Amino acid sequence: MSENLHNQLHNENWALQFLISSKYRIYRHLLLIVSFSAVLLNSGPEVTAPALTLLLFLLLFYVNMYLLVPKLLFKNKYILYCLSILGIIALSAKIYSLAVYIFDLETDENGLNIPLFASLIIVLVCASSSIKLFQKWIVDKQLIYELEKSKTVAELEQLKNQINPHFLFNMLNNANVLTKKDPEKASQVLMKLSDLLRYQLYDSARDKVLLTSDIHFLEDFLNLEKVRRDSFDFVISKEGNLSGVQIPPLLFISFVENAVKHNNDATKSSYVNLFFDVSHDELFFKCVNSKPTTKAVNANGGLGLANIKRRLELLFPHAHQLEIEDKPETYSITLTLKL
Numbered sequence: 001m002s003e004n005l006h007n008q009l010h011n012e013n014w015a016l017q018f019l020i021s022s023k024y025r026i027y028r029h030l031l032l033i034v035s036f037s038a039v040l041l042n043s044g045p046e047v048t049a050p051a052l053t054l055l056l057f058l059l060l061f062y063v064n065m066y067l068l069v070p071k072l073l074f075k076n077k078y079i080l081y082c083l084s085i086l087g088i089i090a091l092s093a094k095i096y097s098l099a100v101y102i103f104d105l106e107t108d109e110n111g112l113n114i115p116l117f118a119s120l121i122i123v124l125v126c127a128s129s130s131i132k133l134f135q136k137w138i139v140d141k142q143l144i145y146e147l148e149k150s151k152t153v154a155e156l157e158q159l160k161n162q163i164n165p166h167f168l169f170n171m172l173n174n175a176n177v178l179t180k181k182d183p184e185k186a187s188q189v190l191m192k193l194s195d196l197l198r199y200q201l202y203d204s205a206r207d208k209v210l211l212t213s214d215i216h217f218l219e220d221f222l223n224l225e226k227v228r229r230d231s232f233d234f235v236i237s238k239e240g241n242l243s244g245v246q247i248p249p250l251l252f253i254s255f256v257e258n259a260v261k262h263n264n265d266a267t268k269s270s271y272v273n274l275f276f277d278v279s280h281d282e283l284f285f286k287c288v289n290s291k292p293t294t295k296a297v298n299a300n301g302g303l304g305l306a307n308i309k310r311r312l313e314l315l316f317p318h319a320h321q322l323e324i325e326d327k328p329e330t331y332s333i334t335l336t337l338k339l
Helices: 002-020 022-041 050-073 078-103 114-181 183-201 211-228 253-261 302-315
Strands: 232-240 270-279 282-290 320-326 330-338
Touching (some): 022 050, 050 114, 253 270, 253 282
């Protein structure tokens, strides 16, 4: 099914490129000339002097396509364009009659069929105008798509850059505190922090990363927190076939960072549990954290959660579901993504 869809999209893309790309221009013109020739040279007695008619029609076709449409129609000079078309019809009929008379070409005994001749020219003008308008529409549509895509990429980069400094600031602050209290733990923190920085600076610069790599990054982050806090524990549960699955980088860190930030409790142990499950082309993620007994600050996630919501809207439009559940003792986030 996916292969057939890929082939269909490829064929559609090739068809559009054939109509608008400059490298196929000569083939488009040859196809047009051959089609006109086949119709006129094999026409019945309704079309007299088919060779002359073919030459005249091709001239009118290209004058309209490359002169009248760009210079008048595209510049909203509609009245002048219509007058030009009417003038072309009258001038073409005159040239046709004059050429038949000068070269003594064989014609119908009633002479030029003006209504038929005008109808053919109108069809010709409509066809050439439609082709040019369609080409312009496709080019404009591609331009708008590229502009929207570049805007989306810029916004995603900005959102990602807003997440990273906040995360790094917290980790460096933790290392600074531990340097005075426990140098050995501070050394472990700095080693873990170097691994996290390596991931952020290199791997997360790509559009997609392996899900397993992002989970490993979260594991390093939680291990780092565990070194800093003795009364903290975490579990990462993985089900389904996670190998080979690719996701945008740093997709879950805001959820996990928020869970760690708002579950610190000096009176009892705290925890963060992560669940990952891949099945039926869907990725299920759940983050559950304990809540302190004393009322903590607002656990809505602040800037980090607002950023991840915006990233999800940009990266997975109509292909994700985010649920937040705030209970007296736990706070959980459930995210489902269609891969």
